[in-house]
Amino acid sequence: MTKKVFKISVLALLVFASCSKEEDYKEELITIENQQEPLTARQINDKINSFNQNGKKFYWKEASTHMLWSAVVKGDNLVTIGFGKNANDFDRSQSNSASQMQTEILNLIKRYETDQTEDIVIYEDPFLNLIDVRITKQETLEALRRNRNVRYVEPADYRYFTFENQGNPGENQIQSSSGCGYSSSTLSTADFTTVSPNARVPWAFYKHNIPAAWSLTSGGGITIGVVDTGLSPQQSLMNGSFNTGQSSGRYVQKYGTYVDSIWPWSTTTDGVNDLCSHGTSMASVATAPRNNSGLPVGVAYNANLVSYRASSDVVLNGYHEQRGVQNAFTALGNRSDVKIISMSMGHIFSVGRITDGVRYANNRGKLIFCAGGTSTSFTNFVGVIFPAWIPETVAVTGIKEASTYQKCDVCHSGSEIDFTIMMQRAGSNNTVPVLSYYNNQADYVGGSSVATATTAGIAALVWAKNPSWTKDQVLTKMKQSSQFYPTKNSQFGHGIINALTAVQ
Incomplete structure (x- = not known):
């Protein structure tokens, strides 16, 4: 496309006095x-894809104001504004002038959006320097991007995947192999080992010496937060029978932050229950009890679990899913009992509100694991997905069962990856046994999703063995116990973790 240059003319110079007696400043009305x-x-979408195909990460700050405005128009004119004195000023509790900055920004918007008859503010976050507003004019966006207290301006409801899939109704292009589905499988006897009292240990656990690590720790006293699609009410081992067999003295709690509505102002969530199955699978891999029911056990089978239904599926496509994830991170960040957060969902470009939520939790001492990406060839060109690529998260991907490192058939890899989990069998291509959506049933789940939840479980084992450690100490021990330490591989990070070495 040929870029067209628009002409900006100055209509007036307005002088405003700062309420905090700061030096007066001038602002253009453009x-x-x-x-x-x-x-x-x-x-x-083509412009976004051109970034990804060239090995770059797409941020809305890279877009022209015309492209940004176009995306805002396509997203019902909904805009997210992150504000602050600098890039690190995102936490309201740590920001002395949050209210003043917000007021100034809203006054700026009102000077441009003079013909708006409905409320401009849709949402004001209680923990982050972030608001959602309605904007109709390109000039308003340009003025905001020039404002000294605006960290980012982004379309809040631009549905990239919905638009990308248009014209291909017969193709399920955005569904990953570890996405939604209510299937169950008869597990091959080659894919598990039965241990007391009658639990099935997935084959992949042995590739990381997890069963050997259980002689020293099973995750007791550590709480893992799983940000995903919730927990199935029909899987008793992740509900009322969470303490069964050799799992005891722990708790499972369920929350919901996802609002299933086309209206951005809606605040009523659709509950805590998984309507997809992905969240149930991920929670199972990390924390399923060491049961006597002949079903798969989790890595940290004595860890506590806090489950958040933050999205309807694994693709964070749209306002309520992205806000649901952001709210889950801030809620988990505010809990002193939660040590670890695992999220096996993401996007192919940056979302400012999610970055703020992740950074909020990270600053409160949470060790955050995110999936490096699982998809068909439709998005495999992206490399490591967001938010796994940001420095506040630990990125994980899946590899095949082999003597050399080969990413799984649907897994992403790249320089941002920190750890790998072996999760695809060499001969059968079977993945990892997990609890199914339905009671007394199991299934196979793969991709970087299951790799991420497995790694979060290993972190719980390490932290339970060393309860006084900080997240940095836990992460360092995991790195030291990995195959490539101290030199990261360009595509697979520190490589395979040896759980036994990590807890010794």
Whole structure:
């Protein structure tokens, strides 16, 4: 596409006095002449894809104001504004002038959006310097991007995957191999080992010496937060029978932050129950009890679990899913009992509100594991996905059962990866046995999703063995117990973790 340059002319200079007696400043009231029509969704997606295909990460700050405005128009004019004195000023509790900055930004918007008859503010976050507003004019976005107290301006409800899938109704292009589904499987006897009292240990656990590590720790006293699609009410081992067999003295708690509504102002969540199965699988891999029911056990079978239904599925496509994830991270960040957060979901480009939520939790001492990416060839060109690529998270991917490192058939890899988990069998291509959505049933789940939850479970084993440690000490021990330490591999990070070495 040929870029067109718009002309910005100064109409007036307005002088405003700061309420905090700061030095007066001037702000331009701007207009855009010869305004172009909005880009189509196809044009917007093509520009995003061009970044990813060239090995870059897409942030909305990279877009022109015209492209940003076009995406805002396609997303019902909903905009997220992150504000602060600098890039690290995102926490309201640590920001002395959050209210003043927010007021100034809203006054700026009102000066441009003079013909708006409905409320401008849709949402004001109680923990982060973040608001969601309605904006109709390209000039407003340009003014916000120039404002000294604005960290980012992003379309809050631009549905990339919905638009990318248009024209291909017969293809399930955005569904990953570890996405939604209510299936169950008869497990091959080659894929598990039965241990007391009658639990099945997945084959992949042995590749990481997890059963050997159980002689020293089983995760007791550590709480893992799983941000995903919730827990199935029909899987008793992740509900009322969470303490059964050799699992005891722990708790499972369920919360919901996902709002199933087309209306951005809706606040009523659709509950805590998993309507997808992905969240149940991930919680199972990390914490399923060492049961006597002949079903798969989790890595940290004596750890506590706090489950958040933050999204309807694994693709964070749209306002309520992205806000649901952000709210889950801030809620878990505010809990002193939660040590570890695991999320096996993501996006192919940066979402400012999720970054803020992750950073909020990270600053409160949480060790955060995120999936490096699982998909078909439709998005495999992306490399490591968001938020696994940001420095506040630990990125994990899956590899095949082999003597050399080969990423699984649907897994992403890249320089941001920190650890790998072996999760795809060499001969059968079977993945990892987990609890199914339904009671007394099991299934296979793969991809970087299961790799991430497995790694979170290993972290719980390490932390339970060393309860006075900080997250940095736990992470360092995990790195030291991995195959490539101290030199990271360019695609697979520190490689395979030896859980036994990590807890010794």
